Amino acid sequence: MNKPDEHADQEAPQHTVSIAAVAKRAGVSIATVSRVMNSVSNKASQETIDRVRRAVLELGYRPVGAGRALRQGKSRLVAVLASNMLNPSMAAIAAATETALRSAGYVMVLCDTHDDPKLQDEYLLEMRAQYACGLVLLGAVASDVLRDCVSAGESLVFVNRRNPYGGGRFVGVNNAAAGAEVATWLVQKGCSNLALIHGSVASSATADRVAGFRAGLAALGVELVNNRVFGSNVLDHLQIGYEGIARITGSGGLPDGLFCTSDLIAYGVRRWLEEQRAEVNAIEIVGFDDSPMNPWIAPWLHAVQVPYSKYGNAIVRALASKDEQSIILEHGLVIRPR
Amino acid sequence: MNKPDEHADQEAPQHTVSIAAVAKRAGVSIATVSRVMNSVSNKASQETIDRVRRAVLELGYRPVGAGRALRQGKSRLVAVLASNMLNPSMAAIAAATETALRSAGYVMVLCDTHDDPKLQDEYLLEMRAQYACGLVLLGAVASDVLRDCVSAGESLVFVNRRNPYGGGRFVGVNNAAAGAEVATWLVQKGCSNLALIHGSVASSATADRVAGFRAGLAALGVELVNNRVFGSNVLDHLQIGYEGIARITGSGGLPDGLFCTSDLIAYGVRRWLEEQRAEVNAIEIVGFDDSPMNPWIAPWLHAVQVPYSKYGNAIVRALASKDEQSIILEHGLVIRPR
DNA sequence: CTCAAAAAGGAAAACGTTTTCCTTAGTAGC
DNA sequence: GCTACTAAGGAAAACGTTTTCCTTTTTGAG
Incomplete structure (x- = not known):
């Protein structure tokens, strides 16, 4: 921390230093x-390049986004539309994406x-x-403006959930293969009374995992x-797990092996089991996502591990690529010993 | 979902409809x-107003941000600089802020x-x-450009952690009062062997809670x-909790009452206790934040409840206000029965 | 009826870039 | 000594707004 007085080195720029000043x-x-x-x-x-570079450094010049955007007809803004930012896996993707984009x-x-859909449309237009x-x-x-954007050939990247109108760039894991691995x-673990709890199959990710x-x-x-x-189509996955395990158990007893299509669902399941004082360790529960917090808060949970930290770079790559390629990242299956 | 053919109602706008077209x-x-x-x-x-409004609706006009920003010297962009987006409480604030801003x-x-600080500076300049x-x-x-922004009187709102250079708009809870309530x-609960685990006191929030x-x-x-x-100054609060309870227990046995300055620290504590097969229910643990997931994943945890969903509106209010007021939101103390 | 003020609205400048034309000076090939 | 071509760089247009002037018409007070 240097004293506020001696900042006469190059802190002159103050506010807006334009290209004209540099020139x-x-x-x-x-x-x-x-x-x-x-x-x-x-x-x-x-020689000119050097002189300009020096002036840029000295003045601390950095092009104003609005000017450039106006002239070029596009900004450097990339919009990330998340379906639910409170979901930790969304937050993880958003964080990784931010870093990569930056x-x-x-x-x-x-x-x-x-x-x-209405809100998504509003955001797309904005x-x-x-x-x-x-x-x-x-x-x-699925929404009207999204269909519009797709057919207008705008630069879209679909993450985890595929384009409801087909095609387009995609970044995600092989959900179907992961689901099969869990099965x-x-x-092989010897479970003979299997069960499945999943969220809305309107999401292609969930649908693929189930299939x-x-x-x-x-x-x-x-x-x-x-x-x-x-x-269930309920948005709150914790709730789905809690209700799901209750239903399943009610109509056929406790399972000994369970696949939940998200970690959150598994958390909800665990909560119900604990409230019922069930023998929780007798059930093998496999979640999906494998939040970085799992080793801490859910050491009892196996999970398909999605490499969220790698999503950022993949998304940027997909954005930059010319052709509409899909980028399928490798998942893992994390088994936690009891 | 309407059929793709019959969309001739008013889907003409396609791409860029400028103010000139409306005029x-x-x-x-x-x-x-x-x-x-x-x-x-x-x-x-x-009459003119009506005619213009109609044209706007028909063409689906919406002012281009860059044009307006360029002319007015400021955009409608509000930057939110978070110290760690993977922290669930940050994500909660970000989500609420986004909604309110929008x-x-x-x-x-x-x-x-x-x-x-370097990255913060880069973002501030950008x-x-x-x-x-x-x-x-x-x-x-604390960082050079931040000091700059503060003294230049830019529109800043500090959330949770106060301005390292003093003054400025602030949104948060009364951390000191909350800490005292926990004590x-x-x-009163009868704990006689108290302990405290906290993160970096460079954060005014943490410092106030401890004090x-x-x-x-x-x-x-x-x-x-x-x-x-x-x-500890370690960024990973889970780690702090895990290490902290080990140290404390090692040098004086298990406490019967514990205050953790964040929920995450408490999760880390719990993990260690479970690994040690300690009698976890014998310890009253109080966290801070009270993540919405707590009832599900940490029903054993008491916590100071921070009204994160109310942060969004408060932040917008602070941004809009002319004077540099502090907005102190009311916290709660959530006690969960065993 | 007169005059000032308000209402209604247009023309054009300004914002900070990028990019399209231009112009000029070298330079290589003959 | 020409002719092309390239390097180097400037003038000015363009992007889509908002806002400052300015003009014309309407209104209201006396």
């Missing part, structure tokens, strides 16, 4: 400054759509008005009867 | 359109400073370049000896 200081035109800033080749001698020179605008140069949908929901592990789990069981010749499955 | 359609000048949009009084007849017509830019009209600091750290409750707790005990004539206190 004047370097003794060149604003066009040249702009070209140096954007490293346009063959438009300035090395180091790629973008600025993240974060919006919470609460899984509401971001268009802000000249956002990219849209990241963390759990997209295999539970069966993969069922397919995995089918491949092993294991049957999953209907009263061993609970699904 | 043309309404048969007025762009100046008039602008004035109607910003409801400048005495500049348009009711409904007040602002757009939230979320940045994760990782509690790093946001200045983006003409951000407000800065919300969720856990500010009182623990003593309040100590003052509360002192007022009751209870002494808190040094080997019953553990503090």
Whole structure:
């Protein structure tokens, strides 16, 4: 911490130092400054470049976003539309995305759509008005403006949940394969009374996890009867787990192996079991996401581990890529010893 | 879901509909359109206003942010600089803030400073370049540019952690009072072997909680000896709790009452206790924040409840207010029965 | 009826960039 | 000594707003 008095070194910039100021200081035109800033080749001698660079440093110049955006017809803003920011896995993705975007020179605008098509539309329109140069949908929901954006060929990246209108860039894990792996592990572990609790299948991620789990069981010749499955469209996954395990247990006793399509569902399950004073350790519970807090708050939970910290870079890569590729990241299956 | 064909109602706008288009359609000048949009009084007849409004609706016009920002010298972007977005309580504040900002017509830019002064400076400069009209600091750290912003009188709101340079708008709870309440409750509960585990006191929030707790005990004539206190600057609060309870127990046995300055610290404590197979229910543990997930994942934890969902509106109010007022929100003390 | 003030609204400047034209001076190939 | 071509760089337009002037018309007070 240096004393407030001796800050006469280069703290002059104060507020808005424009390209014109830099040009004047370097003794060149604003066009040249702009070209140096954007490293346009063959438009300035090395000497000029150095002079401009020096002026930029001395004045602490940094291009005003609005000017550039207005001229180019697009800003450096990337909008991230999350369906529910209170969900820890969303927050993890948002955090990783922010870091990756920032180091790629973008600025993240974060919006919470609460899984509401109307609100999503509002945000999409607003971001268009802000000249956002990219849209990241963390759990997209079908909506009119989204369809519009898709068909207009805007720069969209769908994360975890696929484009409800098909196609488009996608970043996520292989949910179906993960579901199947869970099935295999539970069966090999010797569980004979399996159950499944899942959230809304309007999410392609959830739907794939469920389908993969069922397919995995089918491949092993294991049957999953209907009263061993609970699904709900409720947004609060904790609630789903709590209610789901109650229902399942009520109509056929405690299972000995359980797949929950999210960690939160598993937390809800555990809560009910503890309230019932059930023999919790007799049940193998597998969640999905594997929150970094799990080793601390849920050491009893196995989980498909989604590499959220790697999502950021993947999303930036997807945004930058020209073709509509899907980026499938590798998941893991974390088994926690009792 | 309506069929893709019959969308000829008013889906024409496609991409960029500018103020000029609206003006043309309404048969007025762009100046008039602008004035109607910003409801400048005495500049348009009711009839004109209606005509413009109709044109706006029909074309789906919405002012381009960059144009307005450039002209006015400030955008509608509000930057939220969070010290650690993976902390659930930060995420909760961010979510509430986003909603409140949005409904007040602002757009939230979320940045994760990782509690790093250099990164915070980078963000502050970048946001200045983006003409951000407000800065919300969720856990500010002392840094050169921040000092600059403070003395330049920029629109700053400090949340939870106070301005390291003094003054400024502040939103938070009365941490000292809350700490004292915890002390009182623990003593009244009959605990005689108290302990305290806290994070970095560089955060004014933590410092106040600790000071309040100590003052509360002192007022009751209870002494808190040094080997019953553990503090650490480590960022990971889970780790602090885990290590803290180990140290404290090692140098004086298990406490029967414990105050942790964050929920996460308490989670870490619980983990260690369970690993040691300690009689966990013999200890009254009080956390701070009271995450909405606590009833589910930590029903054993008492906690000072911070009304994070109310932070959003308070922050917007603070941003809008002319004078540098502090907004102190009411906290609670949630006691969970065993 | 006169005059001032208010209402209504248009033309154009300004904001800070990027980029399209230009112009000039070298330079390589013949 | 030409002719092309490239390097180097400036002037000015353009992006979409808001706002300052300015003009014309209407209103109200005397």
